[in-house]
Amino acid sequence: MKIEIAKSCGFCFGVKRAVQIASKHRGASTIGELIHNSQEIARLKDECGVKTLKNINELSGETAIIRTHGITKSDLATLKERGTKVIDATCPFVTKPQQIVEKMSAEGYEIIFFGDSEHPESKSVTSYANKVYIVSNADELEKLKLRNKVALISQTTKKLENFNKIAAALISKCKEVRVFNTICDATFKNQEACQELAKRADIMIVIGGKTSSNTKQLFYIASELCDAHHIENADELEPAWFKDKELCGITAGASTPEWIITQIIDKIKQITA
Ligand code: SF4
Incomplete structure (x- = not known):
């Protein structure tokens, strides 16, 4: 059996950067999980002495260390007031929408955030707004009583097609609409590569955390095209x-480290030898 790895898979730029930063700060703690991968978090603890805390009060x-998705503006302010040394590993593609939301709010725009309200990234970005509505589709705009000045910002992992629908709906509803495309294409590159490989493969092994939404999305794409299995180890x-x-095609979510992918490929080779 031949094994082929998807042309784009595994760690994205923001996750690679966060892991590198955390690895250099022995004894530090991350606020929330640094990335969505329990094995990598365990490795950071064992090899680099970096712990994971639930919230800032456990420090x-x-x-x-601030995780890739960032933390809320008020939590960051509290850390500064307490004099805590802060290392910022927020992905620059998340810092950017935080800055846009803060600036647009200061200029009097109501913020429409396209995202999942419970996601840590949504919480961190929207915490920079004075007035914000979090929506998951264009239909949800119907019931909102909006002023005439609105700014639209997206969670980084959302689909452009759905973002465009929300932008179009807002333009027909409000006089002034500022649209900021803050979608990051890292996860889409992995999805396209997964789709291309799954079309040719007999089986796809999708590697990544069971709670990682981008890994689940890869599994969904692969399972539409061939026999697919989502595993963590x-x-x-x-x-x-x-x-x-x-x-056998191999793909992995944006939080899956190289060493786990290698371990799994080695085991598949043993099984099929
Ligand atoms: S998926 Fe994009 S926004 Fe999210 S951590 Fe990776 S590079 Fe940053």
């Missing part, structure tokens, strides 16, 4: 999956 004097591989298969 006990050590350096705080090599122990979950089952020999029966590979029976009579000729091409």
Whole structure:
């Protein structure tokens, strides 16, 4: 059986950068999970002494590392007031929408944020707004009583097609609409590469955290096109999956480290030897 890795998969720029930053700060703690991958978080703890805390109140004097999705403006202000040393590993593609939201709010625009209200990135970005509405589709705009000045900003992982629909709906509803395309294409590159490979493969192994939304999206794409399995580690591989298969495709979510991908490929080679 042949094994082929998707042309684009695994760590994105923001995650690579956050892991590099965290690895250099032994004894520091991250506020919330640095990235959505439990094995990499365990490795950071074991090899680099970097702990994961639930919130800023669990800090006990050590350096705080801000995760890729950022933290809220008020939490950041509290850390500064307390004199906590802060290392910012927020992805620059998340810092940018935070800045836009703050600036547009200061200029009197109501903010429409296209995102999932419970996602940490949505919470961190919208915390910079004076007045904000979080919407997940264009239909939700119907019930909103908006003023005439609005600014539209997106969560980085949202689909452009749906963002465009919200922009179009706003333009027909309000006199002045500022549209900021803050979507990051890193996850879409992985999706396109996954789709291309899944079309040719007999089986796709999708590697990544069970709670990682971009990994779940890859699994969904792959499972529409071939036999697909979403796993977090090599122990979950089952020999029966590979029976009579000729091409096994491999892809991984944006938070999946290289070393896990390598471990899984090695195990597949052993199983199918
Ligand atoms: S997916 Fe994009 S926005 Fe999110 S961490 Fe990666 S590079 Fe940054």
